[in-house]
Amino acid sequence: MKSIDSLNVSILCGGQSSEHAISILSAQNVVGVLLGLGCAVEVVWIDQSGQWWRLISANIFVDTGVQAKEQLVLTPGGTSPWRTATTPSMVDVVFPLVHGETGEDGALQGLLDLLSLPYVGANVISSAIGMHKEMAKRVWRAAALPTCDWVTLSPTTRANYSYDSLASQWGDRLFVKPACQGSSVGVSCVTDAESFERALDLAFQYSDCVLVEPAIDGVEIECSVRGYGDELVASVPGELDVHHDFYSYDAKYNDKQGATAIVPARLNQQQQTAVQQLALAACRTLLVEGMAR
Template sequence: LGAALSGVDVFFPITHGKLGEDGALQGLLELLGKPYVGCDVTGSAICMDKDVSKRLLHAEGIPVSKSRTLWNPKSVPYDEAVAALGTPLFVKPAREGSSLGVSKVRNAEQYEEALRVAFALDRKVLVEEAVAGREIECAVLGNERPEAAPVLGEIVPRHEFYSYEAKYVDEKGAELIVPAPVDPKIAEQIRAVAVQAFQATECQGMARVDFFLREDGSFVLNELNTLPGFTNISMYPRLWIESGVSYHELLDRLIALALETRQ
């Protein structure tokens, strides 16, 4: 395999989900001694595991949604989950991407079905509170001195939440607003927390950091995506383009960052 790939200078992963953005592909490229764009094994694995990343972020003082971690579908009954987290609830596999297996539930019957779906995809499942707020996204770029794009974006789902179907099946599943109308002081706080989270989870190269912004101006960090969509209309590159960095310049900078850390 190494000989077959000897002519490749830098790999640019554009894969999502298990084996693609959880550190597995990155580990293979490390074994081959090949530079690659984006987070290394550690950062990729941390951010793919919503339970681990949430605990790390909380330890850093970064606001995250309340949740319970389940290894067994019977370990947290519905009434107990509601007492701790309120209603509705979100149930999701701890280590999946693209909103696969995510359900929004309002009663015990939906809860049981959501657990069945989530545990079919992962041995570890998160039950989270539903945070009422706007979905705000921030693009971070860099290695030792990461920076957040000056412009933020907003996702306005047409469905109940930004589901797998809204992302990949329904062309009108969501509206992307760039730049997002956010108070400048709050936007600066979000950008600062995005960079803090990027460093706390040992990210490199790039990440899209997703938040929920409440009406009162408070916010929680939802997750970090280490391999965000990368078409020229995807949110991550759009945020940089709107900030004055062209698509081609962004690619050049990411490749340079990959070579900087792995040659």
């Protein structure tokens, strides 16, 4: 096995989803760490039309983002998974950091499997189920894990649900969200019929499957999980003190004061253990390995 400072690591970032810009920020952070560990790092940027490019310098990418680049061609079955017109890429492991659709939903993972490339993170089935909110909730509920109530709407069933009928069951505050987006893209918190319809219009721009859920008055707790097989390990939980109506895209990325991270979370030992056990159970139920949050 190679030592970490001798690995050829290929970072995949960008992509065609609404989270393209966030993917690049994630990649800049990871590339900076890997360069500090002595890894040979190649940055592969997927543009918003789906074309693949190798960036000339990983160091420049960390500081300034996407700059000089060479177009890549995939070469499955060859000695190299992809190459420019003149130079093949030598890849020991891929770190996929493409967010959202085609990056975290199993599509990219399936491609890497076809290219016989080892990669960081969840496999095809875990990625596909985990990225689809309704399917993940179905699996967790079948496993008797605590899961917020929901209804699922499609363009053809939308008319069957009204704000008033759902609010009468769950209360005035409801969340509307597309099934397969991350970073709170397309998510709305609504309190009346007019905002409910606007929220559905927005969510259906991103997916033909939209979830409506009751709002939960609680504390935003995060817990990461890493490892493989029977050796999954849960982190110390963190807490987010959100300064917006909810932890929206703007609160996450556009407002530097949108939320305050509190680590460790303000939990007693019993609560902390319960959070960690739930995080581990959620990952094991979806067959997640590598890393999750």
